[in-house]
Amino acid sequence: MASRDFFIGGNWKMNGSVEQVKTLVEGLNKINVPAKTEVVVAPPALYIDRVRANLKKEIGVAAQNSYVKASGAYTGEISPEQLKDLGIDWVILGHSERREYFAESDKFVGEKTAHALKAGVSVIACIGEKLEEREKNITNEVVTRQLKGVADEIKDWTNVVVAYEPVWAIGTGKVATPEQAEEVHVTLRNWLASNVSKEVADSVRIIYGGSVNAKNAAELATKPNIDGFLVGGASLKPEDFNTIVQARS
Numbered sequence: 129m130a131s132r133d134f135f136i137g138g139n140w141k142m143n144g145s146v147e148q149v150k151t152l153v154e155g156l157n158k159i160n161v162p163a164k165t166e167v168v169v170a171p172p173a174l175y176i177d178r179v180r181a182n183l184k185k186e187i188g189v190a191a192q193n194s195y196v197k198a199s200g201a202y203t204g205e206i207s208p209e210q211l212k213d214l215g216i217d218w219v220i221l222g223h224s225e226r227r228e229y230f231a232e233s234d235k236f237v238g239e240k241t242a243h244a245l246k247a248g249v250s251v252i253a254c255i256g257e258k259l260e261e262r263e264k265n266i267t268n269e270v271v272t273r274q275l276k277g278v279a280d281e282i283k284d285w286t287n288v289v290v291a292y293e294p295v296w297a298i299g300t301g302k303v304a305t306p307e308q309a310e311e312v313h314v315t316l317r318n319w320l321a322s323n324v325s326k327e328v329a330d331s332v333r334i335i336y337g338g339s340v341n342a343k344n345a346a347e348l349a350t351k352p353n354i355d356g357f358l359v360g361g362a363s364l365k366p367e368d369f370n371t372i373v374q375a376r377s
């Protein structure tokens with residue numbers, strides 16, 4: 129078994145209502161977090177405060193985005209400093225939906241990562257190729273370019289988790305095979321060993337996201353370089369999410 133702790137993130141995306149969030153938190157509070165496993169959920173920003181107030185402390189809370197400034201005239205944005213103020217220790221950055229719909233560049237994602245880390249907020253940094261990029265056989269080029277966007281801006285990787293999320297697998301029910309995911313994770317680790325350090329390559333957690341569910345998680349978790357998951361749809365179902373949390377136990 130890999131020595132890196134298992135990491136499970138639940139990305140709720142823009143889902144939920146006051147009532148649904150309450151039910152979800154009640155369900156999550158029943159989860160027994162196994163040893164050497166870290167669990168973090170990312171509610172929409174509006175609900176973060178109430179989730180943190182009502183969720184058991186063994187489960188962390190993440191924002192789904194944050195900006196590159198601490199405060200100021202940036203209408204609609206949220207700073208990592210404000211997240212810290214509310215006891216939020218994590219943020220998801222560079223999700224493909226933000227890259228696609230909000231035109232976030234590799235450099236901007238790197239800058240946001242650097243700012244969040246400086247503010248003391250840990251980062252789940254997302255990367256992943258689109259279907260046409262996989263079909264053109266440029267997956268490795270795309271994911272290492274995206275990883276470089278982060279590597280160019282930071283030195284300390286202690287508080288970073290890398291999430292490999294192939295865009296073609298997100299919300300499609302078309303999960304990457306364990307072999308496909310493992311292959312990319314190895315590529316990323318090799319890139320880190322060559323371009324950052326062997327220590328970072330060995331210690332950074334690389335998690336997989338894209339149609340992970342209660343049925344496929346255990347098999348994916350057998351791969352030595354898959355250190356956990358970033359879960360979308362199935363994170364809205366506490367029982368399924370619990371099965372995924374227990375996948376390596």
Ligand SMILES: O=C(CO)COP(=O)(O)O
Nearest residue numbers: 139298299338339360361
């Ligand atoms: O984008 C994802 C998590 O960030 C994955 O979403 P799904 O699990 O719904 O495919």
